[in-house]
Amino acid sequence: MSYHSIVMVKQVPDTANISGQVMKPDGTVNRSKLPTVFNPEDKVALELALQLRDRYGGTVRVVTMGPLKASDLLRDCLYMGADEAFLVSDRRFAGADTLATSYVLAEALRKLSPYDMVFAGRQAIDGDTAQVGPQTAEKLGLPQITYAEGILQAEGSTITVKRKIDKGFEVLEGTLPLLITVIKDAAVPRPFRAKRVMAYKNAHTLLELEKMAEANSLLYADQLKEEYVSKGLFIPTFTADDLDVDLKRCGLGGSPTKVHKIESVVLGASEHETIPANKDGMYALIDKLMEDHIFG
Amino acid sequence: MANYFTENTDLLFQFDRLQLAEVVEIAEQGYTEAAHYDFAPTDYQDALDNYRKVLEIVGDITANTVAPQAAAVDEEGSHFAEGRVTYAAGIQEALKRLTEAELMGFTLPRRYGGLNLPTTIYTMAIEMVSRAEASLMNLFGLQDIAETINKYGTEEQRQEFLPQFASGAATGAMALTEPDAGSDLQAVNMLAYQDDSGQWRLKGVKRFITNGNAEILLVLARSEAGTKDGRGLSLFACYGKDDVKVRRIENKLGIHGSPTCELQFNDTPAQLIGKRKFGLIKYVMDMMNGARLGIAGQALGISQAAYEEALSYAKAREQFGKSIYNIPVITNVLMDMRVTLESDRSLLYAACHWVDLRNKLEEKIESLKAAGKDASAENAKLKEATRAAALLTPMVKYVLSENANKITYDALQVHGGTGYMREFNVERLARDARITNIYEGTSQLQIVAAIGGVINDIFADFFSAREEKENPGNLANLADELKEMRALFLDCLKYVTDKTDKHFQSVAAKELVELYSYLYTGWLLMEEAEQDNRKVFIARRYIINAATKARRNAEAIKKDLFGDLLYADDVLV
Numbered sequence: 001m002s003y004h005s006i007v008m009v010k011q012v013p014d015t016a017n018i019s020g021q022v023m024k025p026d027g028t029v030n031r032s033k034l035p036t037v038f039n040p041e042d043k044v045a046l047e048l049a050l051q052l053r054d055r056y057g058g059t060v061r062v063v064t065m066g067p068l069k070a071s072d073l074l075r076d077c078l079y080m081g082a083d084e085a086f087l088v089s090d091r092r093f094a095g096a097d098t099l100a101t102s103y104v105l106a107e108a109l110r111k112l113s114p115y116d117m118v119f120a121g122r123q124a125i126d127g128d129t130a131q132v133g134p135q136t137a138e139k140l141g142l143p144q145i146t147y148a149e150g151i152l153q154a155e156g157s158t159i160t161v162k163r164k165i166d167k168g169f170e171v172l173e174g175t176l177p178l179l180i181t182v183i184k185d186a187a188v189p190r191p192f193r194a195k196r197v198m199a200y201k202n203a204h205t206l207l208e209l210e211k212m213a214e215a216n217s218l219l220y221a222d223q224l225k226e227e228y229v230s231k232g233l234f235i236p237t238f239t240a241d242d243l244d245v246d247l248k249r250c251g252l253g254g255s256p257t258k259v260h261k262i263e264s265v266v267l268g269a270s271e272h273e274t275i276p277a278n279k280d281g282m283y284a285l286i287d288k289l290m291e292d293h294i295f296g
Numbered sequence: 297m298a299n300y301f302t303e304n305t306d307l308l309f310q311f312d313r314l315q316l317a318e319v320v321e322i323a324e325q326g327y328t329e330a331a332h333y334d335f336a337p338t339d340y341q342d343a344l345d346n347y348r349k350v351l352e353i354v355g356d357i358t359a360n361t362v363a364p365q366a367a368a369v370d371e372e373g374s375h376f377a378e379g380r381v382t383y384a385a386g387i388q389e390a391l392k393r394l395t396e397a398e399l400m401g402f403t404l405p406r407r408y409g410g411l412n413l414p415t416t417i418y419t420m421a422i423e424m425v426s427r428a429e430a431s432l433m434n435l436f437g438l439q440d441i442a443e444t445i446n447k448y449g450t451e452e453q454r455q456e457f458l459p460q461f462a463s464g465a466a467t468g469a470m471a472l473t474e475p476d477a478g479s480d481l482q483a484v485n486m487l488a489y490q491d492d493s494g495q496w497r498l499k500g501v502k503r504f505i506t507n508g509n510a511e512i513l514l515v516l517a518r519s520e521a522g523t524k525d526g527r528g529l530s531l532f533a534c535y536g537k538d539d540v541k542v543r544r545i546e547n548k549l550g551i552h553g554s555p556t557c558e559l560q561f562n563d564t565p566a567q568l569i570g571k572r573k574f575g576l577i578k579y580v581m582d583m584m585n586g587a588r589l590g591i592a593g594q595a596l597g598i599s600q601a602a603y604e605e606a607l608s609y610a611k612a613r614e615q616f617g618k619s620i621y622n623i624p625v626i627t628n629v630l631m632d633m634r635v636t637l638e639s640d641r642s643l644l645y646a647a648c649h650w651v652d653l654r655n656k657l658e659e660k661i662e663s664l665k666a667a668g669k670d671a672s673a674e675n676a677k678l679k680e681a682t683r684a685a686a687l688l689t690p691m692v693k694y695v696l697s698e699n700a701n702k703i704t705y706d707a708l709q710v711h712g713g714t715g716y717m718r719e720f721n722v723e724r725l726a727r728d729a730r731i732t733n734i735y736e737g738t739s740q741l742q743i744v745a746a747i748g749g750v751i752n753d754i755f756a757d758f759f760s761a762r763e764e765k766e767n768p769g770n771l772a773n774l775a776d777e778l779k780e781m782r783a784l785f786l787d788c789l790k791y792v793t794d795k796t797d798k799h800f801q802s803v804a805a806k807e808l809v810e811l812y813s814y815l816y817t818g819w820l821l822m823e824e825a826e827q828d829n830r831k832v833f834i835a836r837r838y839i840i841n842a843a844t845k846a847r848r849n850a851e852a853i854k855k856d857l858f859g860d861l862l863y864a865d866d867v868l869v
């Protein structure tokens with residue numbers, strides 16, 4: 001039996017390569033100054049979905065909510081082998097916390113149903129909340145398996161998943177359709193495939209086509225769209241108008257999370273302590289690090 | 297994330313200078329391939345976009361997957377047990393990734409599953425693969441074998457073999473060398489005969505076969521009983537694995553990830569490739585020329601890796617209260633390395649350009665002829681490209697492989713005692729570099745292959761045209777150096793040819809080929825210096841250094857350095 005999967009992916013700031021100017025004076029992040037990357041665990045989630053397709057057949061679609069720039073991420077998904085990609089984007093969705101994000105994504109998934117499985121990374125490296133996957137499942141009434149480190153097998157409407165727990169793993173069975181969040185160790189993402197990269201390098205979202213039209217008075221977005229659809233290079237975009245959403249539940253307005261304050265914490269060497277180089281010293285060091293929440 | 301393409305500014309510089317419009321136009325058959333394949337380019341700009349994207353993938357895989365495994369691959373090496381060869385774990389993983397990324401049929405036509413990319417782009421990929429892990433290149437770089445089948449095999453053979461290469465299901469090996477036929481391939485003894493049913497079969501032993509455990513082998517064998525020279529040899533394709541016995545694998549100084557095998561053929565069934573008797577004189581020569589360009593790319597990749605190691609070590613290492621990077625004698629060594637690296641790259645991609653042009657013009661002329669059209673304009677161009685490629689291929693292999701040895705040697709020296717330790721990468725690079733001026737023809741044989749073009753001074757017009765150009769400021773001085781160098785070369789050339797002594801000529805050939813490489817590379821760097829201010833520094837150091845070496849070479853010839861060869865028996869006691 002073949003399975004149809006949807007992978008929820010996110011473009012995140014490349015936290016490994018942060019330069020100056022990324023923090024605005026008001027404490028929020030200046031995203032335009034940040035290099036972006038494919039959220040690592042989402043990439044693993046896509047890999048797992050592709051492996052499932054390699055094994056059982058079916059399709060893999062990806063969906064992301066984000067601004068214009070997120071179009072890059074969707075092309076990356078096509079390069080890896082995703083069959084179709086969808087952008088969910090609207091100014092009215094901006095500033096969403098996990099509650100408002102999962103609300104919109106759940107509505108987008110309703111549009112994309114039917115499906116057998118929804119995959120997502122456990123968490124994104126920018127917020128580290130690990131909430132969007134579970135909240136989306138909740139809203140759709142889907143069973144969920146979080147922290148998946150592998151799919152052991154799928155048979156009929158039952159899937160067997162290996163799930164990481166504190167001191168080992170457990171093996172769970174779930175009934176489809178269901179949502180799975182994936183941890184980094186689950187798989188090594190495959191490289192981009194050369195032929196797909198060449199074929200899809202000019203695939204564009206509606207937002208990108210609109211931008212092209214804005215920049216050139218001879219181009220019209222609807223004509224461009226037609227042209228790109230006919231070439232198989234159009235990445236569909238859902239706006240608030242395309243989804244059955246209550247705008248009060250979207251974006252900043254729909255987000256109960258309020259950022260109180262962001263501090264830049266610099267761990268300076270204000271004092272130093274000599275720890276004897278013996279067993280007791282080691283234990284003392286570990287205790288100290290635990291106390292400061294550097295360990296544990 | 298690290299990327300060996302997007303972060304290598306000099307490679308990007310060469311990429312941006314590429315002038316492949318004519319080559320790509322032919323390769324893409326006037327961009328009609330785009331009608332059949334969604335990944336084929338629609339115009340030249342689109343093709344360049346494609347090449348850039350593909351090289352970015354290679355840059356990603358090599359930097360992030362291959363390079364981190366290089367030390368482990370060197371340590372583990374290949375395994376041989378019960379007649380089977382197994383690659384080191386890192387090599388297996390790398391091949392898997394390259395296959396998944398659809399990079400194993402780089403230059404093959406799309407109809408067989410390939411990407412139809414020019415040799416220039418393939419060589420750039422080879423350079424990156426080799427920088428990450430030199431011995432992986434011996435597997436990735438064996439795509440020339442598929443290329444040979446594509447060029448000289450029948451349509452049936454292409455359909456049988458090429459998709460296996462392109463999909464990564466098969467790797468290849470070229471089985472040429474035998475215990476008594478190394479540099480002298482005319483002495484190949486492997487027997488090829490037809491059995492009663494007309495089936496060709498191979499019998500004999502091959503030695504030092506890179507990746508001899510491959511699924512598909514191209515074998516040079518003696519098909520004409522009673523012959524002694526190269527005209528009795530033909531080229532065959534056969535399957536490895538069950539049909540060919542691996543007797544042992546060699547324990548080598550470097551490139552540990554690529555198994556070097558001794559093979560025994562026991563009446564192995566085989567297919568003739570191309571025509572009988574043309575095995576060595578046409579097909580193998582052609583295949584080896586392709587492979588030589590690959591080795592040049594490998595040498596450059598190793599050089600790049602060694603330079604990076606030396607630079608970062610020099611910056612980090614403090615002695616005498618400062619980083620050794622700031623000690624002038626060390627800075628000077630690093631500068632020499634960098635200038636050699638960049639001049640090597642210029643020479644390599646100039647050579648690739650001519651090779652691509654020659655290959656594609658040959659294809660075009662063939663199709664023009666088949667259509668009964670006039671090809672005289674193309675023929676004239678082909679003549680020029682053929683001469684340039686025939687000289688530059690062995691020249692670039694010679695220069696870059698010798699330089700790789702020098703650069704890795706210097707990189708180790710910059711590390712001091714640390715570099716001698718196995719914990720650091722640089723000793724591995726020095727060992728890996730050592731093979732590049734030996735295999736696919738030793739440096740001495742590259743000189744033999746290159747000297748013809750040098751004696752005929754095939755770039756005379758190119759040099760004259762450059763000399764007539766006006767050059768601003770600093771470049772004018774450098775142009776003068778090059779002009780002097782040319783006068784020196786012409787003088788030496790006359791001296792050597794006038795002296796009708798074959799032995800003397802064969803020894804002086806090295807000095808002449810080197811002189812010619814200084815001239816050609818020097819003018820290439822002048823061109824680059826006009827484009828980019830930073831390159832003026834590269835051209836300056838290269839040309840002044842080359843001028844001093846040129847004078848040395850000229851004196852060696854004119855002062856009869858080699859005159860004592862006549863008394864070798866008295867000296868070599």
